[in-house]
Amino acid sequence: MIKILLSRLQQGHRTTKYPAGPPPELPDRFRGRVKIDFARCPMACRQCQQACPTAALQKAEGSFGGSSAARMRIDLGKCLFCTDCAAACPHGAVTHDKDYRLTTRKREDLIVCDEPPRPACPLDKPLLRILGRSLRLRQVSAGGCNACEADSNVLGTIGWDIGRFGMQFVASPRHADGLLITGPVSDNMKLALEKTWQAVPAPKIVIAVGACAISGGPYAGHAEVHDGAASVVPVDLFIPGCPPHPLTILDGLLKLLGMARRISEI
Template identity: 50%
Template sequence: MLKIIKNRLDQGYRTSSYPKQPIALYERFRGRPQINRQCDPALIRQCAEACPQEAIDAASGAIDLGRCTFCGLCEMQSQGKFVQFSQNFELGVATRADLITDGSYADLAGHAKQHFKKLFGRSLQLRQVSAAGCNACEADTNVLNTPFFDLSRFGIDFVASPRHADGIHVTGPISRNMKAALLTTYEAVPSPKVVIASGACSISGGPFYGSDEIVGDLNELLPVDLYIPGCPPHPLTTLHALLTFFK
């Protein structure tokens, strides 16, 4: 008992005051890319050719954040002249098109569906479905339940049964072998319901694009309401997206 009390005192109060207070992530974290559209087109082409995810459009210089794994190669390759990744983790968007950025970003709050705010603004229960995810997205979603983020304080919870859920949060490129289970889980959620695509895999197949064992795009199967890009999305990216979209 004494050990419990001693450790409790040691540990102190750890919950973040986000979103009331902003959080600064370490400078190496790669969030929203800042794109220099005036840079040499040859440099853009070079970055586009080197990009392992084929996420850069050589002609327009736009980056598809739904494909991007934020590996940072384009920033290194262009020595920051074409792309610089900022530490801004606010990456969630409401439409697939908004993920393709030329450096400007859609306002998630403005695009959020108002009836969702009314329905789920005070309480949102989600069923997480891992559909061939590498477990990084899953792990950094789970982390929202640790004391630092303490997701429950916002009235948002991940629940065990789809019957208790208001929607599904999907990670992974949706293997052929998980397609049926994913669709069954979705059907088991009572309407109205939301669909969240989390991570590059569920949006575009992520690192696995081109494999014939995956669907590679959740939107092909279900109408996605909220996209959270990243590989995996930082927990704050997910938290920001959930709070902005539903609150």
């Protein structure tokens, strides 16, 4: 017993102060959103586009800064946040920024040029009244590789402790207010996912975590998968990454519950 007590003293208090305090320090090599320096990008070579494993980079025609031009556009829902595009660019125009806040409410908001994605807004008032102070989630892995699962699960450890915000992963869909889905939705998991969603009492929400759950990720277009959660159920929150950093997931969950600002103002 004494050893347990001494170990408790030695381990200390480890829960992050975020969002009331600063977020935990991200590694200096952290890979956030892909940014393209258009002053350096000649738009002719398209080497980044060819190197991209998931066709997340596309040429976009449109009006930028008052003049019509062509620019590369990135779909953060397809992006694996790998280094393939940056390594392929001969002009050094492609980099990753350090912003972990990438979550959106709409799929199309993840498609951006050089602006950050439109931040996720909170749930509608009536839904927020029901779920805002207590959100229980059933996690369903539908072809997920166990990385998104692990970095969602980690939010329940003492380092992050989402219980502070009334959030918890629960064992049964009957106990849940929504699903947190990972994986591209393998054909073999489609029925189980549908049944699990049906088993969650209404009103309910769905959160898609990771490139696979948003777009199919590297498995997009495979006959064995359904290219993401939205092919089966309506999705309320998109959290991009491969896998998303726990901080990205937490930021998204807090924004959905309208807590991101509320707490940081305290």
